[in-house]
Amino acid sequence: MKKTADMVIKNAGELLTCRDESPDLIGVTRGGWVAVTDGKISMIGSRAEIEPLISNSTQVLDASGRVVSPGFVDSHTHVVFGGTRVGEYFAKIEKLSGDEIKRRGIRTGILTTLEPTREHSLEELYEETAVRVRDMIVSGTTTVESKSGYGLDRDTELKQLEVNRLLENRLPISVASTFLGAHGWPHGMEKEKYMDFLISEMIPRVGSAHLAEFCDAWCDEGHYTARECRIILEAGLDAGMKPKLHEGGYSYIGGAEAAADVGAVSADHLNYDPRPSLRRLAEAGTVGTPLPGIDFAVGHILPFDPAPMTEEGLELSIATNCCPGCWCTSMPFIIILACRRHGMSSERAIRAATIGGAKALSRQDRVGSIEPGKNADILIWNLERHEDIAYHYKTNPIETVVRDGRVTVRDSKIVQDI
Ligand SMILES: [Zn+2]
Known part of the structure; x- marks a missing residue:
């Protein structure tokens, strides 16, 4: 030395x-x-x-x-996307009816940003994303996780993962790349058919090209079932990707048990998870990642409660969940929300934004403290x-x-x- x-x-x-x-x-x-x-x-x-x-x-x-x-470890983002959901944001704030939303031609849901994400060239998508990532850097984020999932087709999903690579090569930030093909499924396609495409084609391809370190899915009513998520995440494991899971954000359908069974590094959202499921995650060594930003941005009817999570022994991570539905790039703002709106102590929130985030990315040996x-x-x-x-x-x-x-x-x- x-x-x-x-x-x-x-x-x-x-x-x-x-x-x-x-x-x-x-x-x-x-x-x-x-x-x-x-x-x-x-x-x-x-x-x-x-x-x-x-x-x-x-x-x-x-x-x-x-x-x-x-430095902050922002362990859950969908920062790579084109377009905006500002119309939907204000439609919800103004509590417009479904008919009124339709009359005004306001698009809603993740498909709103799917088209621009598909249409942008690699460089266009990089440039739009880099604006947000530079904001993250000046807000103290030194490691950021970034998911695909706004393409739901081969070329766009690969393009999003290529943007992750460019971000790490061109900007002073470490990027943990996650394949989230199971963020939804394309309009007009059967979910089962799309799952076959993910498992037989996309996941092996992403794994062999080393484009992603993690594989993720969305377990919720109207999305993927716990059984489907297990199948997707096991395919990810076979391709060398560690599992993560969105679960319990808007309903509870057994996501925590699926995450624990496959050895997920993190289970994210957790608004509806019952206590025994939180305990199961803690026993499996899975990090719980509740997301103060999205609860705030969507005016969630059941904001997450960290008390049962910590009482059951869960290590917590908090993250921006930067996405078109939650345009947040600031971890200090997430700490403010975690404390003021969710009753976390400043110490618990700071821990969750640093070493907790590092654990949610299996990087606690390198960063977070x-x-x-x-x-x-x-x-x-x-x-x-x-x-x-x-x-x-x-x-x-x-x-x-x-x-x-x-x-x-x-x-x-x-x-x-x-
Ligand atoms: Zn997410």
């Missing part, structure tokens, strides 16, 4: 290590210093321990008594206490973003494209 550090972050007022075993959930350490070497966190300690590692070539960032935390050996993905906040992340509704709460040991954002501006 080198004797000096490439970067030192000094004078943290509160250093949130977010170590897994922290008794206070986020490992608040006062006056901490952090050393970074070769893109990794090499040491955490006091001034007396870290200062000797500073040489002429060390970049020193002064946190000046403010909060220092891990400030510990020696992990990637140096670190935020310096314009705040002095971690509770202020949920209490101050600031437009720009983050001063500096470091990713892989390099400064990528200063004062809401990306300063390093790859």
